[in-house]
Amino acid sequence: MLENENKRGPFLVVGLGNPGLEYLRTPHNAGFMAIDRIAEQEGVVVQNRRCRAVTATCRxxxxxxxxxxxxxxxxxxxxxxxxxxxxxxxxxxRDLLVIYDELDLVLGTFKIRERGSPAGHNGARSVTSALGSQEWLRLRIGVGLDLPPEAKEAGGKRPGRDYLLSPMRKGDLAKLDEVLDKVATATRRIIQDGPGPAMNEFNRKEQ
Incomplete structure (x- = not known):
């Protein structure tokens, strides 16, 4: 068993987003921000260009x-x-985690799932299409607005493309900033113990 474990290759953590300064602090780039937070904590810089991505290697x-x-x-x-x-x-x-934004989750939350449909997320749809499967681990970072009950009852619509590609307000960035540290911790837990224990720990509904 140990011999097989030693032969395992690297674990791949991919954050989805759009390159370019104009997208830097937009909700749609939450996946990029998560990768940058992990890299910052590990003291590495995500700058090596390969496979049409910028990458960094760490432990x-x-x-x-x-x-x-x-x-x-x-x-x-x-x-x-x-x-x-x-x-x-x-x-x-078993060795891939994809991190991306999710409008259906409220800003300040995140969820880990082992599989599922893209649910309207174009990045997730592209990954599913490229892999030919929905069986891939994803961590979805909430960027949705916390609408008051009366707005929900009135059929309040969730924001769309303009919101996702517009710079976040200072208060919203502060909320996201707190979540990114938890996402980094959850990523380590996934790598160490697998998705099951990580989901049990981090998918609990916060009161």
């Missing part, structure tokens, strides 16, 4: 880990993810 929870931010723009994220999987000989069913 998370004792495991060699590739941090990556695709430069293909969100809608073609899967092209880069598939190339990274081939380059590093990663098993996408």
């Amino acid at each position: 998370l929870a004792g495991r060699e880990t590739i941090l990556a931010k695709p430069e293909t723009f969100m809608n073609l994220s899967g092209v880069s993810v598939a190339a990274l999987i081939r380059e590093f000989e990663v098993d996408p069913a």
Whole structure:
């Protein structure tokens, strides 16, 4: 068993987003921000260009880990993810985590899921298409607005493309900043103990 574990390749953590300064602090770049936070904590810089992404290598929870931010723009994220999987000989069913924003989750929260449909997220749709499967681990960072009950009852619509691609307000960035540290901790837990224990710990509904 130990021999097999030692032969395992690196773990791949991919954050989805759009390259370019104009997208830097937008809700749609929460995945990029998560990768940058992990890299900052590990003292590495995500700047090596390969597989149409910028990458960095570090050790998370004792495991060699590739941090990556695709430069293909969100809608073609899967092209880069598939190339990274081939380059590093990663098993996408057990050694891949994709981090991205989720409008259906309120800002300040996140959820880990082992599989599922893209649910309207173009980056997730691209990854599913490139891998030919919905069986890949994802961590979705909430960027949705916490609408008051009366707005929900009145059929308040969730924000769309303009909101996702517009710079976040200072207060919202502060909320996201707190979550990014938890996301980094959850990522280490996933690598160390697997998705099951991580989901049990971090998917509990916060009061």
